[in-house]
Amino acid sequence: MPVKLEAQRIRLEYHQPRTGARFLALDGVDLAIMDGEFVSIVGPSGCGKTTFLNVVDGLLPASSGRILLDGKVVTEPGRDRAMVFQDASLLPWRTVLGNVLYGLECQRTRAHSARERAQYFIEMVGLRGFEHHYPHELSGGMQQRVNLARALVMDPQILLMDEPFAALDAQTREVMQEELLEIWRAAKKTVLFITHQINEAIYLSDRVIVFTARPGRVKQSVAIDIERPRKLALKRDPRFLQIEDFVWNLIEDEVKKTMLADRTSRGSAAAGPADSGV
Amino acid sequence: MTRIRGFYLAGERAILGAITVGFVLCFWEGLTRGWWARLLEPALGSGAAAWRISPIFLSSPTAVALTAIRVFATGDIWSDLGVSGLEFLLGFVLAIAVGIPLGLAAGWYRRFCFAIEPFLSALNATPRVALLPLIIIWVGIGIWSKVLVVFLGAVIPICINSLAGVRTTDAKLLRVARSFKAAEGRLFRTIILPSAVPFILTGLRLGVGRAMVGVVVGELYAATAGVGFMITVAGASFQTDKVFVGVAIIALAGVLMIEALSRLERRFETWRPKVGAAT
Numbered sequence: 178m179p180v181k182l183e184a185q186r187i188r189l190e191y192h193q194p195r196t197g198a199r200f201l202a203l204d205g206v207d208l209a210i211m212d213g214e215f216v217s218i219v220g221p222s223g224c225g226k227t228t229f230l231n232v233v234d235g236l237l238p239a240s241s242g243r244i245l246l247d248g249k250v251v252t253e254p255g256r257d258r259a260m261v262f263q264d265a266s267l268l269p270w271r272t273v274l275g276n277v278l279y280g281l282e283c284q285r286t287r288a289h290s291a292r293e294r295a296q297y298f299i300e301m302v303g304l305r306g307f308e309h310h311y312p313h314e315l316s317g318g319m320q321q322r323v324n325l326a327r328a329l330v331m332d333p334q335i336l337l338m339d340e341p342f343a344a345l346d347a348q349t350r351e352v353m354q355e356e357l358l359e360i361w362r363a364a365k366k367t368v369l370f371i372t373h374q375i376n377e378a379i380y381l382s383d384r385v386i387v388f389t390a391r392p393g394r395v396k397q398s399v400a401i402d403i404e405r406p407r408k409l410a411l412k413r414d415p416r417f418l419q420i421e422d423f424v425w426n427l428i429e430d431e432v433k434k435t436m437l438a439d440r441t442s443r444g445s446a447a448a449g450p451a452d453s454g455v
Numbered sequence: 456m457t458r459i460r461g462f463y464l465a466g467e468r469a470i471l472g473a474i475t476v477g478f479v480l481c482f483w484e485g486l487t488r489g490w491w492a493r494l495l496e497p498a499l500g501s502g503a504a505a506w507r508i509s510p511i512f513l514s515s516p517t518a519v520a521l522t523a524i525r526v527f528a529t530g531d532i533w534s535d536l537g538v539s540g541l542e543f544l545l546g547f548v549l550a551i552a553v554g555i556p557l558g559l560a561a562g563w564y565r566r567f568c569f570a571i572e573p574f575l576s577a578l579n580a581t582p583r584v585a586l587l588p589l590i591i592i593w594v595g596i597g598i599w600s601k602v603l604v605v606f607l608g609a610v611i612p613i614c615i616n617s618l619a620g621v622r623t624t625d626a627k628l629l630r631v632a633r634s635f636k637a638a639e640g641r642l643f644r645t646i647i648l649p650s651a652v653p654f655i656l657t658g659l660r661l662g663v664g665r666a667m668v669g670v671v672v673g674e675l676y677a678a679t680a681g682v683g684f685m686i687t688v689a690g691a692s693f694q695t696d697k698v699f700v701g702v703a704i705i706a707l708a709g710v711l712m713i714e715a716l717s718r719l720e721r722r723f724e725t726w727r728p729k730v731g732a733a734t
Contacts, residue, residue: 279645
């Protein structure tokens with residue numbers, strides 16, 4: 178399998194203009210994702226997961242290092258990558274169809290073929306019949322489906338998913354996870370998925386990347402050798418629990434480090450921007 | 456019983472409101488007709504006379520209503536209404552045409568905002584009617600002085616709210632547009648402008664109040680026609696009921712316009728960025 182996405186020593190430093198303080202968010206992230214692979218990044222909150230995703234999407238320029246997609250350097254957002262955003266981030270003044278079409282409009286795709294494609298993906302995420310509903314008329318889970326369709330319709334080389342299910346209730350989240358795997362199988366996309374939920378990452382992924390506490394770096398890459406298709410019951414399987422335990426131990430150290438760092442730096446001006454970045 | 460109760464609960468707001476308005480009107484009518492003086496006479500003796508007030512001071516709801524019918528029937532009022540309406544309309548349309556683009560531009564271009572901010576703040580802090588003497592020197596006592604006062608009154612809230620609308624655009628939606636590589640013009644059209652709509656409507660609603668003040672005070676101060684002018688003339692000649700007719704017309708027009716804009720605002724409520732939703 179060829180490498181789809183490669184991050185080479187991504188470093189990202191913020192300057193805080195008010196205090197003049199420098200703040201290191203990412204400290205040399207090295208990562209390679211294969212074509213068609215589903216990779217998740219987990220880490221303690223504030224570790225720079227979302228910041229890293231923004232760099233991959235081209236929304237934030239890295240201070241040093243580079244992102245390669247199919248061997249080409251990424252410098253700005255492009256249609257070969259599509260982001261599935263946290264909290265759905267749908268335009269409230271557009272219908273489901275209008276939201277799914279939004280990306281295509283931004284790229285000036287011809288209206289007729291765009292509509293057909295949008296319809297195709299709306300059906301893929303199970304929202305047939307809701308094309309003309311507005312976001313506020315939909316449940317949180319349905320909004321996330323629109324969010325996903327809006328990214329899929331761009332036919333990207335890689336899907337970047339930024340904690341898409343974090344705001345959902347537990348049951349909806351589980352159902353959405355299972356559906357995401359089915360859609361992933363049908364759409365055959367490479368996925369980079371950010372989450373802070375360890376079992377979500379393991380359940381979905383071929384590989385789970387554990388980030389260190391701030392500044393973010395790859396601590397360890399854990400291959401999930403569990404056959405697909407996976408059912409939700411897998412989460413109670415002993416093999417699954419064993420991996421979960423292993424990953425949790427990796428993260429636990431990092432979480433403790435973060436808490437310790439917060440305690441020592443409390444009150445100083447060193448606090449940096451929040452995890453959500455841009 | 457339960458049916459009456461259900462009927463009451465369904466229209467509680469309207470029913471309670473109507474009852475208190477009814478009571479106040481009844482009390483007022485009674486003051487000029489001497490109902491309360493007669494009622495209290497056994498208890499207070501000659502002191503009860505204080506509860507009878509001459510119609511020339513207070514008029515009464517029925518007198519006001521009769522006068523209203525008369526002025527509308529004879530057509531005296533129509534020309535004044537037309538003049539005030541025209542002043543309001545011209546001033547308000549001008550305020551929209553200037554205030555919205557100015558506010559949007561100031562919200563979008565930081566430096567432009569810095570440049571016009573002193574004028575906005577100064578004008579916002581000055582009661583616009585204080586400029587009337589100047590305005591009259593410049594454009595005379597015809598309708599244009601009122602148009603200008605209305606404009607100056609309404610343009611500030613419209614501008615400031617449009618500006619706030621641009622500034623409070625949800626950062627998450629901007630990120631969506633940037634991620635899709637939307638060009639600046641498209642980003643403005645598809646994200647910034649719609650999310651400013653509820654704020655612009657708020658600005659219009661606040662602007663209506665200021666504009667009404669502008670029309671009336673402008674006409675009270677110096678005019679040759681208009682509802683405010685009618686009020687001044689009627690007041691100077693002790694036609695108390697006619698003064699009340701003028702006041703009621705102004706109040707009614709203001710309430711209707713503000714209510715219409717509030718409804719419009721509520722329809723666009725879902726477009727407003729959720730406060731505290733940002734993480």
